[in-house]
Amino acid sequence: MHSVTAIVVAHDGARWLKETLAAVLRQARPLDRVVGVDNGSRDGSGALLTEAFGPGNVLALPRSTGFGEAVHEVLRRLPPAPGEEWVWLLHDDCVPDAHALQALLWAAEQDPKAAILGPKLRDWLDRRVLLEMGVTVSRSGRRDTGLEPREYDQGQHDGIADVLSVSTAGMLIRRDVWDELSGLDTALPLFRDDLDLCWRARTAGHRVLNVSDAVAWHAEASARRRRRIATSEEHPRRLDRRNGLFVLMANLPFGALVRSVLRNVFGSVLRALLFLLAKQPANALDELAALGSVIGHPMRLRRARKARKQGRKQGWPAIRRKLTPPGAAFRRLADMVQGFLAGAGPVDSAGRHHAAADRAQEDDGDELLTDSGGVQRVFSSPGVALFLILTVITLVAERTLLPGLLSSDGHLGGGALVPVTGGASDLWRLYVEDHHAAGLGSQTWAPPYVAVLAGLSAVALGKTWLAVAVVLLGCVPLAGISAYAATKRMISYAPARVWLAATYALLPVATGVVAGGRLGTAIVIVLLPVYAALATRVMAGSRRAAWGLGLLLTVGTAFVPLAYVLVAILGGLAAVSFGGIRRGVRRSLVIGLGTPVVLLFPWLVQIAREPGRILLESGLHESGLHVGRLTTPRLAADSLLMLSPGGPGVPPVWATAGLIAVALAALLLRRHQMIVAIGWGVMLFGLLVAIVVSRVDDAAWPGVPLAFAATGLLVAAGHQAHRIAEFRASGGLRRLGAMLIVVVAFATPLAAAALWVTRGADDPLRSDLSDPVPVLAELQSEPGEGTLLLRPKDGTVGYTLMRGRGPLIGESDLTPPRETTERFTTAVAGLASGRGSTYVQTLAASGVRFVTVPGSVDPALRRALDSQPALVRVSLSETGGLWRVAGQVTVPPPPATAGGLHRGWLWAQGGLLVLVLILASPGARTKEPDVDYADAPVEEGPRGRRRAKENKGRKDRVPA
Template identity: 75%
Template sequence: MQSVTAIVVAHDGARWLKETLAAVRRQTRPLDRVVGVDNGSRDGGGQMLTEAFGAGNVLTMPRSTGFGEAVHEVLDRLPRAQGHEPHVDEWVWLLHDDCAPDPQALQALLWAADQDPGAAILGPKLLDWLDRRSLLEIGVTVSRSGMRDTGLEPREYDQGQHDGEGLRDVLSVSTAGMLIRRDVWDQLSGLDPELPLFRDDLDLCWRARAAGHRVVNVTEAVAWHAEAATRRRRRLSVSNEHPRRLDRRNALLVIMANLPLWALMRSIFRNIFGSVFRTVLFLVAKQPANALDEMAALASVIGRPGRLMRARRRRRQWRKQGYPSVARLLTPSGAAFRRLADMVQSFIAGAGPVDSAGRHHAAAETDEEDGEELLSDSGLMQRMFTSPGVLLCLVLLAVTLAAERSLLYGGLLGGGSLVPITGGASDLWRLYTESHHVTGLGSDTWAPPYVALLALVSTIFLGKTWLAVSVLLLGCVPLAGFSAYAATKKMISYTPARVWLAATYALLPVATGVIASGRLGTAIVFVLLPVYAALATRIVAGSRRAAWGFGLLLAVGTAFVPLLYVLVAILGALAAVSFAGVRKGVGVALAIGLGTPIVLLFPWLGRLVQDPGRILLESGLHDIALTDPRLGAENLLMLSPGGPGTPPIWVTAGLVAVALAALLVRRHQMVVAIGWGVMLFGVLVAIVVGRLTVHGVPVWPGVPLAFAATGLLVAAARPARWIGEFAATGRLRRVAAGLIVVVAFATPLAAAAVWVRSGAEEPLQRGVRDPMPLLAAVGSAKGQGTLVLRPRDGVVTYSVLRGGAPLIGESDLESPEDASQRFGTAVAGLASGRGGTYAQTLAQYGVQFVSVPGPVEASLHRTLDSEPALVRMSLSAAGGLWRLAQPAPAPPPPSGGDSMHRIWLWAQATILLVILILASPGARTAEAEEQYADVPQEEPRGRRRAGEDRVPV
């Protein structure tokens, strides 16, 4: 026989209490006793309890009374049911004022208790009070860092996926709907009075598990919970501390009070480092109050060892022997990495750091060898390898590896616009921070800002610049696919359309041409363009945080390809004209987005204004013609920039056809029009740019065509989800829709097939020879230079190396104009054999060797052999090397440096830090969530049985 006493504790919860009381009265299993406790409510909650239960069944307590203390007071006053009926199992049902149980919840809990006499604490499945389909808890576990883990996905809907599991062993159930045996309550001394709110249920259930009792969740029992205290939907009177600080402090206290000694030591160190990390995230997310709560909670536990020791003494009797049974239900240590990933993902997505980001489902499985229960985290791997985005990236990676088979291993990577990659991250940092560069003829020009960006990425890749460049350049196809798929999450909800868009974008002719030509700058811009488009949609809505992030990423792209800023500025001006007068804050957001790169890149951009032709150039070498200045209009219209690595123009014909078909779709006409507008703008710019030359070298129209392709893809993909509706209207239209789908997916498939068959074409290649001859590197004194002559088409180009191969970025440094002219004249005279004092001029600039890569033209090596001031050291098919007869003096060491340069570096770092903080996502505050507390919701969706009445909402 079973006797149940329900205890409803209320505290300023009148807006939920009426439904809770109605739900208690409608239980299909009648209650034996019902008691209400009013903890000083000021909203009429006490009167509601009295009307429901009668004045004799309501106890009034001060406002500062905690939930556990109120329950203790009730049970101390109530006589035990066993005093009258010796064979009665007495149960206590705990209910919050914001928890409405299903009419059959109690009946389901008692049925589960009958199935297993060892079950001492049982809890229902909790659903959200507002969104009645959303799961809150089906049992709770916790990590050794005190992070709460529900095992559910964010906003996971209840579709019966967790039902039918019988009695689920869990570490803890909530006191909202908890059913506990009275004798177990007495044995454990109930809820700890030192935990008036938050984590008191975890502590009680932990002690019950350690004492040998079962704590189970019963999915057949359902209750709806508002979590008013956790979500700060009412003021708390039990403590003056902030709710988040109180919750975090209690979590740490429960963990440290119940862990054995050695586990406690590890937990202390783990929590110290974890709290510091979360504090940094909160500060970056512009949440100083939460950062203070995090550190204050840790300090209040560690800084008061007396309270911690008292708590540990009270739990000493069952802590050691009962911990193994509890440990199996704790969140596995490996899930900490997943929690970190979820936290960072939430942070990036704009939700800010979260208190319990882990979504690990603590389900138990049995090991066949020893029969022990183990915890698995297989859900992560299952979701990862079934995610369309992950599968898309894996396919693109496989295509890339197959196409770039000749570039995956070997010697130095170089060719085309890419300088052979040498040096490491420290060399790039030195190049960026020094004010005088002992390279070439010497330069006082500040290094271009992309050097710092490459140095940062190289540092992330353990100082290996070659690895960083290989990932960014050779991996731009899968990176662009991931970028396009992720950036369109909120723009395009239809998954097949997102997959098609990302695959088509990643395999555009621009991408394959970028790789073959070694254009690192365009590769980075190509990856960032989808992100620009996603952030731009938020900027036109007036989001300033998106504007700061857009400006920061625009500065990154502009540092590599200055033309990018011009294109974005034109589109930004058009957006300002179109939206600034319609939507509030758009003008300010656009000004932030376009002004941020100017502030970050100011000195370098000033040099570009003095030489406007450099705006058309990108990072890397500029003395090689890699494109045809007479590129046909059909190439540009088919988004093919020409040059090495670009496929036949028919590859993109399917994309253009689908975009034209999108004009026939009635919905999203504005989106289609904007997409086509961006496409036409990009093509027009490509036509103009493709006809220009800088220093005699044609300009590559890749970036404008990437803009055009982005617009075309948006125009084609946004209405793609309506193809199904179009197909459902008739047989002819069904055939037409099927044809559109086939043509659409034929574009990325054809591009991938052509790229894999042809492979990555030259000029980019592996195994590039080091331009610095070994004899020159060994025989030259420190700082002495080697003149490298490269005759091509009757013209001799040159470079001066000092001590080794040039670093990436050194080609963009400018030497003094008079020195360049004088040195160029000496090189021309030496190569033409005009005699004179040209060799002496070279020696004055510290040149000791003259090198000519092979094969060396016969006329040139005869000319150099006839020069009295030169002595031949070697001549072969690999090249020739000559040495000046008289030793050249080493250039003077650099002076103390430019103070203005040092000041700007510190200012730039400070500005960058401020922009990062402004661009970083914040979290929705409690006040923001409060506005949803009274939103009308639909009728509860739980189990509706025949003849069952619903509690009105």
């Protein structure tokens, strides 16, 4: 025969307690004993308990008493009841259904091993929302209900489930089991005490059940900070995290404990960093303080583990099956990062339902569970599918580059790309040194894209070739996914976004970028859709978007200065157009356009002194390390109109005819005319800049302005795509016209992909380039001595001076002193023409020890070099020739530099960069506490009366 003792513990819970007490007293299965405990309430909770249960059934305890300690005190004073006694624990903010106790006892009768049972918990406010149907925990100590956020109860989880833990809000426990386990741990006055008790019960061989027929509604007042916690001065978040870690580490076997410590140290540091980036320093501190509180008190943890030693190892296999599966941990991390990127701050997902853990397979003590639903969602995304398709197309088109790229002998280079050598440390050294000994020497500021590339190389495990390969060879799929993601807010019609992204990724600019080795333009075409997306938010006055635009524009400007000019002109036009209409637009534009100027200031001063460099991008420009012309002088009008920048790797001009046709069709539709006009305006602006670039400097490539032009056309056409879908559904001639437009639209990316795959992407870019410095010259050169590389081309001789190694990316953009350059160039010309040994002496005075000519040596050049008495031929073959300077070689000493100024700016630049990163990073949208709007104070005057009227219609909420 059962007897039930109900214990209701109250602490400043009068707001909910009256309804709780009424629900307890109207249970269909009458209670044998009821006891109320008032933990020092100051809101009349004690009086409510006395009124409901009588003065003899209420116990008053100090305000600092915890829930478990209160229950212990009651059971210490109450003698055991006859028969099998059950203790029903209830919070003051938990209202059980009238049949809740009856359903719990019925379930207990069905399973003799059941010792702890809990009800289905629903939300107090929205009583359809599920809160808990049993609780588990991950191996990192994260609480996991297995429910989706705000999941409605539709009977989808009904039944009696064997779970790891149930809440003390409505927990029914056999008294003999309570005594056997010594009840709730009083060292956990709040949060996770229920998990600890249930874990110990399962370790002792008992079962913990959740009974869905028993329903209770829970306000979770303490967890949601709807009342002040008197048992601890710590923040509820820190207290919950600390107790979760403590319970986990106190109950795990030793081997699992070691893995848990390592996992939590790494995970907590990562979460703290994300919290800091989300501008939540308090949360970051809570995360680290909670971990330190547990690990920093090993004796406390040791005592707790000793008290839980019995049955821990034997019960671990059953417990392990109830923990959150490892697959759900990856989903939690993805949701956390997604919440951070969405601006909501790092958040935890609910994870999978505890039942999924029962299906996990074990292998050497670890569960293996595949989150097939998450994988299916990822790979069914149109953006992911597009990225994979573009990746396959890229790999096929670059099939001749991949073998050399994967080998250890060749270097990626050609076109505008210097053969990639060195690693991240070499690039960092190049960026921070105040005097560059490479080549003829230079004291100019290293181009800032060197720092960007060094950072990317660091992420790529220090391998610069890998970073360059991903950005340059992967720019097509990267541009595609960038365009797809960036247009989410601009274009809601998914097929239009797919078409836009595919067309943008396969523009002639993109394929020309790969073939020409144009690393700078590759960066810009990947970032350009993000510029457009951020610009729309800047036009709405978003300050954070302005900082983000400024940061990414800094990266693009470092590689292609012309990108800043284009964005600045468009931003100025936008400020004139919208600055007087929308508040904060001008200020946001100043932030977005001013950030690159501040971060790149010294280097931009150098660019301003040579305005022609604004039209050039990073890399080589018709110098001695590549063969063939990279640009088409005075690009034809049809190429410009069809957005083809000329040069190697671009398809025929007709390949983009479909895009132009669709953009023209968009002009005929009546909706979104403003957006279409803006898109065409950007197109015409980009086209005009491309014309200027192609006419002013033969070495300048109009790829970036044409990419801007194409972006405008794509946005203009994409915004009207839903109208095409409406025409297709209408039938008749409209349907036929819509089908024709669709065919023409998709002809552009399909034709571009087919032509790119057929032609390949390896000319002039190559991946099998040998080291430009011959091995013999590298071995026999003293430190600081150089090797002069000569490359005859079109009746002239280009040259590069290499100091013991091949040039690094960025060294070609360094500017030596003019006098030194002129003297050295004259000496090289004299050497190539065989006009005397004086020129060899000039070269020797500059540290030249060897002269090399790669490939087949021109006979005239060979005779000129052999005629110099100060040069000794070392070798000559079809692969190249090598000559050695016979006389003494002098290594020029480094000149005095203003190192303090240079280092000071680098520190300032680093500090500014960190500040911009913080300002540009997503901040958390703090959830407002629930407020009882009906009781809100009313302001005087018309505004107050209007707000009172609005609040009257709002849903009643519990005040914070």
